[in-house]
Amino acid sequence: MSRAPSARHPTDAGQAFPLYITAVAGLLFIALAFYAVGRAGATKNGAQTAADAAALAAAQSYRDQLGASFLHALRTDAAWQGILLDGRLTDAVDVCGAAVKFAKSNGASVRDCAPADPSPSFTVAVESLKGVGKSVIPGTEGKKATATATAAVTPLCVPDAAPPKEEPKPSPSKDKGDGDKGGEKPPERPPALFLDCDGKHVTIDPGHLDRLPDTAELFAVHLAD
Numbered sequence: 001m002s003r004a005p006s007a008r009h010p011t012d013a014g015q016a017f018p019l020y021i022t023a024v025a026g027l028l029f030i031a032l033a034f035y036a037v038g039r040a041g042a043t044k045n046g047a048q049t050a051a052d053a054a055a056l057a058a059a060q061s062y063r064d065q066l067g068a069s070f071l072h073a074l075r076t077d078a079a080w081q082g083i084l085l086d087g088r089l090t091d092a093v094d095v096c097g098a099a100v101k102f103a104k105s106n107g108a109s110v111r112d113c114a115p116a117d118p119s120p121s122f123t124v125a126v127e128s129l130k131g132v133g134k135s136v137i138p139g140t141e142g143k144k145a146t147a148t149a150t151a152a153v154t155p156l157c158v159p160d161a162a163p164p165k166e167e168p169k170p171s172p173s174k175d176k177g178d179g180d181k182g183g184e185k186p187p188e189r190p191p192a193l194f195l196d197c198d199g200k201h202v203t204i205d206p207g208h209l210d211r212l213p214d215t216a217e218l219f220a221v222h223l224a225d
Contacts, residue, residue: 043128043130043131043144043145044145044147046106046107046108046128046145047108047126047127047128047144047145047146047147048147048149049106050102050103050106050107050108050126050128050147051103051108051124051125051126051147051148051149052149052151052223053102053103053105053106054098054099054100054102054103054106054108054110054113054124054126054149055099055122055123055124055149055150055151055223056102056149056151056221056223057098057099057101057102058095058096058098058099058113058122058124058151059095059120059121059122059151059152059153059221060098060221061095061097061098062089062092062095062120062122062153063153063215063216063219063221064215065089065092065093065095066083066084066087066089066153066215066218066219067215067218067219069083069089069091070083070084070218071209071212074190074204074206074209074212075206075209077190077206084155084157084195084218085155085157085158085159086155087119087120087153087154087155087219088119088120089120095113095122096110096113096124099113099122099124100113103124103126104129107128107129107130108126108127108128108129108147109126109127109129110124110125110126111125111126111127111146112124112125113125116150116224118152120152120153121150121151121152121153121224122150122151122152123148123149123150124148124149124150124151125146125147125148126146126147126148127144127145127146128144128145128146129144130144131143131144149223150223150224151221151222151223151224152221152222152223152224153219153220153221154219154220154221154222155218155219156197156198156217156218156219156220157195157196157197157198157202157218158195158196159193159194159195159196160194160195160196160201160202161194162192162194163194163201190206190207191206192204192205192206193206197213197217197218198217198220200217202217
């Protein structure tokens with residue numbers, strides 16, 4: 001005769017309950033740990049965004065100075081080749097003020113801002129203003145993220161050949177009886193500059209500097225690889 005199955009002892013459920021609690025607590029800890037890692041990653045990404053923006057701002061400030069110096073050189077008939085073709089400035093003012101402003105607007109502070117190679121380039125290091133915050137991982141509350149970025153200014157223009165001149169049309173003959181009045185000749189105008197700027201033909205007439213191309217057409221600003 002088969003034996004009837006015995007009923008589960010009441011203490012079995014009691015013994016399993018602590019194991020269940022331990023498993024749930026372990027899963028909860030893992031979830032919170034992943035959340036902390038995610039927050040740390042988000043803080044790091046935010047710091048990198050701030051570093052990129054700050055470095056680009058520094059480079060754009062330098063580019064603006066290049067444009068102003070190039071215009072001044074044309075107006076004063078000074079040497080402009082080093083400015084336009086090489087992006088060189090002998091009297092550049094501080095560009096890190098723009099970096100500080102953009103870093104702050106992106107939730108970070110500038111730890112360092114300096115020229116870099118190849119010139120003209122600028123490297124900016126930032127630190128996030130806020131820490132990762134409290135988490136199950138010890139030491140994250142006050143931990144801040146850091147990031148570094150470098151931006152460069154690249155001249156886009158090289159000298160280009162002048163376009164072919166049109167044949168002048170014959171002017172109506174003047175009365176030979178007038179003779180040479182001996183008036184002063186007008187001053188010669190500086191020759192126009194013919195440039196190839198990233199495949200675009202650009203003509204700069206020193207007599208009409210109000211038509212100077214935008215600085216972005218002469219110099220590119222980009223993050224360095």
